[in-house]
Amino acid sequence: MFKNYFRTTFRLLLKNKTFSFINIIGLAIGTLCCLYIVLYVVDQYSYDKHHKNEKDIYRLTTYLYLTGDKHTMATASPPIAPAIKHDFPEVEQFTRVIPTLGVSRHLLKFKDKSIYEKEAFLVDSTFFEIFTYHFISGSPATAMAQPYSIVLGKPLADKIFGNEDPMGKIIEVDNSWGKESLKVTGVIxxxxxxSHIHAAFFLSLNGYGEGLRSNNVWTGNNFTYSYLKLQPGASATALEAKFPAxxxxxxxxxxxxRGMEKKQFLQPITSIHTTSGYEVEAGKVVSSSFLYILLLIAILIQVIACINFMNLSTARASKRAKEVGVRKVIGAGRKSLILQFLSESFSLSxxxxxxxxxxxIMALPWLNQLTQADITLSFLTHYEIWLALAGVVLVTGLLAGSYPAFYLSAFDAIKVIKGNFKSHISASGIRRALVVFQFALSIILIVSILVIYNQLSFIKNRDLxxxxxxxxxxxxxxxDTKAKMSSFxxxxxxxxxxxxxTKTTGIPGQATYFNWGVFLAGGNLTTSVNQENVTTDEYFIKTMGIQLASGxxxxLYDSGKVIINQTLAKRLGLSVETAPGTKLYTEDNGRNYEIAGVMKDFNYQSLHEAISPFMLIYNANNRSAGNIMVNVDSKNYQVLLSKMEAIWKKDFPAVPFDYAFLDSQVQQQYQTEITLSRIINSFTGIAILISCLGLFGLAAFSAEQRTKEIAVRKVLGASVPGLVQMLSNDFVKLVAISFLIATPVAWWAMNKWLQSxxxxxxLSWWIFALAGLLALGIAIFTVSFQAIRAAIANPVKSLRTE
Structure with missing residues (x-):
């Protein structure tokens, strides 16, 4: 029986090459997009699931409310995790991970090799008791047992040592904290x-970071990523309930x-990579809403491909009506007919x-570049992927073939053979509804493209x-290099x-690691306003083009002077005009300031966030100021950079020439939105292509059905433009209905996205109008090709059999 089904399917494919091609290509492209997006999402959710007993591992997060400012932090104060381990028996182990604060890169030296690396963390000796890594050399039990230990990632180990065994070798690490010799105790x-903790190497807190490890501040200094491993069966919820006491x-x-409210929470380690909203993460995170949007796009593309199949199958129903009638006459039941048509659907799927x-597989490099991911062919070795593919075949086949199967099998045999048949459900009505749905989805995606593009353009061009x-x-x-900064x-x-x-400790667009409360005379910590700050010199304001509001x-030599922004002045209750000359106090009586001026508010951080209290602190000789910003005016950067490189080599002969453009670094804050824009642009184009394939097939069928009508109209004097308009009118009406349905949905979705x-x-009206016009233009262009072809055909050939 099934052999007969597949033989019939094969014959139909050969007999209807155009429709078969449209169906198969549409399904293939839809499957390609859907499968890749699913792989990407699965990959993002796979972070940290390989750790042993990962369900018992939690990160300690912090909620902080300080004088009106709310902070949701991925970090905690240094002594909290050890104290939790001491006080609560349900905690099996703890570990702390500390980013190398204020150190952008480390210079690692071994013999005659010097390598810069950025990604590094200081960790407790218990780090590898909680986190599971593959040790190529060394042992997780002893890797961080001794002070001044370093564990290298394999790529870094290969760079430094090549084929030489790195175990036990001494590496010199040189950074803004100074120089230190460390012993290699492992390669992973x-x-x-x-893992969300991705590093080129790990440094031992014991010894190298002793000052940080022994820090005993409970309220401030929230700079450690703290992790707890609970005893098997222990309840995280019950443990959390004990934290207030x-x-x-x-x-x-x-x-x-301090007038501070502080709460601690437990976050499952497996949710860290896909949860956004925490301040200063250990690694790059991806928003779960972003992943949901991608999954929605994958589903929409697959649905659009299925709609094509359903539309073209029902459109061809009249061509197969007599086949159904003959099959029923010779004894075929409705069940066998349904199986026949579903087998065709599953075969095409x-x-x-x-x-x-x-x-x-061929598109993988381009898709990885599009999403900034690293999906590899190794996914083919996972049985889950093959199960997913089987699921795609079954779901797509069932979704795409269900209506044709039940519709065709319901025909009355006698009426069909006589050429007079009607279904109780209008096939053309179903087709119209599906076309409306298909183009409504396309219009929503087009609106998304326009809104995201305009928001990114707004970000790029906004006066910051x-x-x-x-x-x-x-x-x-x-x-060594900081000592020569002034000369450079x-x-x-x-x-x-x-x-x-100008020389500065911070760069706009990057996280600020320095913040504390300031208050006016007569105040105290409970009335303080928390502010972020950058230490700089007398050239910062001019170089950056920041405007002063007063003062x-x-x-030169402005020791103890600060310039605050308007927001900080307002939060302190100061008038912008009279604020200059006012004294500011901190918890440390030796660190008080005088306001020299008030600068107009500027967006130091991304436009996702409101402008917060901020100030510049004068200290031209600050050794922690490791950045130089240069304002240039050049139309030939190649020549300018070559001049700068020559100066660099003179001042830093042993250091690689390294620079960045500030505008590029500012734009990096919106990498998620930029990636989303690229993805939606590309996949919307694919969705529209699939929609056009289906519309092309329907237009071809419509023209074929009306061949004799067109011929008669031509004989009676109808013009080609008039015939094209006649054949296109139905589709234009459907696109218009799609626009009316899609507009409120697109407005709601994009308004939600903009809330971030x-x-x-x-959201202007012209965005939706343009999306509708684009969809209409695409539909008319697609349909016109077939309409023109039918309109210019020789009517004699169409009527000669009459």
Whole structure:
């Protein structure tokens, strides 16, 4: 029986080549997109699932409320995790992971090799008791047991040692903290799985980070990523309920003195990579809403491909009506007919998947570049993927073939053979509804493209309160290079293209690691306002193009002077005009300031966030200021950079020339949105292509059905444009209905997405009108090809059999 089904299916494919091609290519492209997106989402959710007993591992997060400011932090104060381990028997082990704060890169030296690396963490000796890594050399039990130990990732170990065994070798690590000799005690790779803690190497807190390890501040200093491994069967919820009393026990007096509210929570380790909203993450995270959007796009594309199949199958129903009648007359039951048509659907779906899989393999490099991912062919070795592919075949085959199967099998045999048959459900009505749904989805995706493009354009062109254009950033990572920064700045100022040079601890668009509360005379910590700050010199304001609202800029030797922003002045209750000259106090009586000026608010951080209290602190000789920003005016950057490189080699002969453009770094804050824009642009194009394939097939069928009508009209004098308009009118009406349905849905979806930005565009009517016109234009272009072809056909050939 099934052999007969497949033989019939094969004959139909050969007999209806155009419709078969449209169906198979549509399903193949849909499957390619759907499968890749599913693989991408599965990959993002796979982080940290390889750790042993991962369900018992939690990160300690912090909620902080301080004088009106709310902070949801991925970090905690250093002593909290050890104290939890001591007080609660349900905690099996703890470990702390500390980013190398203020150190952008490390210079690692071994013999005659010197390598810069950025990704590094300081970790407790218990780190490898909680986190599972594959040790190529060394042992997780002893890797961090001794002070001044270093564990290298395999790529870094290969760079430094090549084929030489790194175990026991001494590496010199040079950074802004100084120089230190460390012993290699392990080499690891990430072959077991991906982790949110991704590093080129790990340093021992014991010894190298002793000051951080012994820090005993309970309220502030929230700079450690703290992890707890619970005993098997222990309840995280029950443990969390004990934290308020625990904090009162150790920190109640200090919290009250500071006017601070602090809460600790447990976050499952497997959810870290796909949860956004925490301040200063250990690694790159991806928003779960972003992944849901991708899955929705995958489903929409597959549904659009299925709609094509359903539409073309029902459109061809009249061609197979007599086949159904004959089959019924000779004894075929409705069940066997349904199986026949479903087998055809499953066969086409299978062929589509089999074609889509090699297409996916070929498109993998482009798709990875599009999503900034690293999906590899190794997915073919996972049985889950083959189960997923089987599921795609079954679901697609059932979804795409269900209506044709039940519709065709319901025909009355006698009426069909006589040529007079009608279904109780209008096939043309179903087709119209599906076309409307298909184009409504396309219009929603087009609106998404336009809104995201305009929001990104708004971000790029918005006045941030400073000028990021034509700014070069040079960062220095070691004491040796920092000692020569002033000489390098002086040399740069001799270049005619250089208009300004400033030294600073921070760069706009990057996280600020320095913040504390400030208050006015007569106040205290409970009335303080938490502010972020950057230490800089007298050239920062001019170089960055920041406007002053009152007061003055820094002068040379302006020790103890600060410039605050308007938001900080307002939060302190100061008038912008009278604030200059006011004294600011901190918890440390030796660190008080005088306001020299008030600068206009500018967006130091991304437009996702509101402008927060901020100030510049004058200290031209600050050794922690490892960045130089250069304001240039040049139309030939190649020549300018070659001049700068020559100066660099003179001042830093042993250090690689390294620079960045400030505007590029600012845009990096919106990498998720940029990636989303690329994905939606590409996959929307694919969705529209699939929709057009289906519309092309329907237009061809419509023209074929009306061949004689068109011929008669031509004989009676109808013009080609008139015939084209007649054949296109039905489809134009469907697109118009699609637009009316899609507009409110698209407005709601895009309005929700824009809520993640504090500064955002308004949803203008022209965006929706343009999306509708584009969809209409695409539909008319697709249909016109077949309409023109039918209209210019020779009517004699169509009527000669009459």
């Amino acid at each position: 790779d990430e072959s077991l799985g991906k 625990f904090l009162n026990k150790y920190a109640q007096a200090d919290l009250k003195a 299978l062929i589509g998947v089999l074609i889509g899989l090699p297409l996916l 309160g400073f000028n990021a254009n034509q700014k070069l950033v040079f960062t220095f990572y070691t004491d 700045m002086t040399d740069l100022q001799q270049l005619p293209e250089v208009k300004g040079v 003055r800029d820094f002068h 930005f504090v500064y955002r565009i308004d």
